[in-house]
Amino acid sequence: MSQQPPHPHAPGGQEAPTVSLRSSATYGPPPPLHGGGAAAGPPTGTNLMAILSVVFAFVFSPLGIVFGIVGRGQTRRTGQPGRGLATFGLVLSVVFLVVGVAATLYLTVLAAQFASSVPVDVPDQPAVSAPADPTEPADPSGPVATGPAGTATVGVADGDYGPEVPSEALAEQVGAQTGATDVICPGYLPAQVDASTTCSGTLDGQQAQLDNRVTGVEGAEATVEITRVG
Structure with missing residues (x-):
């Protein structure tokens, strides 16, 4: 330990204590988080399944129903825009499916009725005339004998x-x-x-x-x- 000279004002000529003010803490920026970057936010842009549900409602309604259900689930889970569009595509697909099934049933019944009304081909039979009744007068409109x-x-x-x-x-x-x-x-x-x-x-x-x-x-x-x- 180094010797310090006595303080002139110290009583009895004793050595005054020396206090060194040093901070053991080192200030600086916090260490970086592992993973390198901020947390990812919700996806942006309209949900693809919602868009496909509307498109396939006009093309193939059963597939539009599937896309609408999947799109609603994805938008509810991730918060992505397009939930209303998926609902619209789902409802539109259901309506088109019901209308298509009803039209198919109607056309089937109509075709069955038409088929039943068409007469079945019957082979031609030779005409057989009834024997003439001798008690009846001759038909005046018959052939003329010249x-x-x-x-x-x-x-x-x-x-x-x-x-x-x-x-x-x-x-x-x-x-x-x-x-x-x-x-x-x-x-x-x-x-x-x-x-x-x-x-x-x-x-x-x-x-x-x-x-x-x-x-x-x-x-x-x-x-x-x-x-x-x-």
Whole structure:
């Protein structure tokens, strides 16, 4: 220990104590924390699952429901923005899914009803007509039998254009030879070979057309061949 000279004011010439003021503490910045950096804050930006839930609500609603549920869980756990968007995507996906299922059921029922209303193809069967009842009268609208109906001899008279077969006499002979009624003949038939005219009348309950053709003329008489043409 070093010797200090006596203090001049110390009584009895004794040595006064010396006090050394020294700080054993060293001041300075606190030691750095292990890990190198401040604590990380909440993630920024809208949650990706929330965005996908809205997108897939229009594309594939079941997947949009899954993304909406996951997005709500992530935003609740981390505090990341997008919880409302995830809820909207979830609700929208559920609505679209319900509407799609209802539309599918409706179209299925409609298709089943349409299929049941379509007749099943049945192979064509040959038509079989019922036997005719002999007690019933013949159908007047049936096919008409045409062909020669008879030959008549009619007197020839002088007309404005020469010898002719009078229409009244011709109609009378046509009715007599064929059995037709209400026979009406045109007003002029020349008394010449191959001259012809058509009379009309009622035969067998049907309207009949009777062709009259002059086949010969001898003196005051003409021979007329009668043929039914309709």
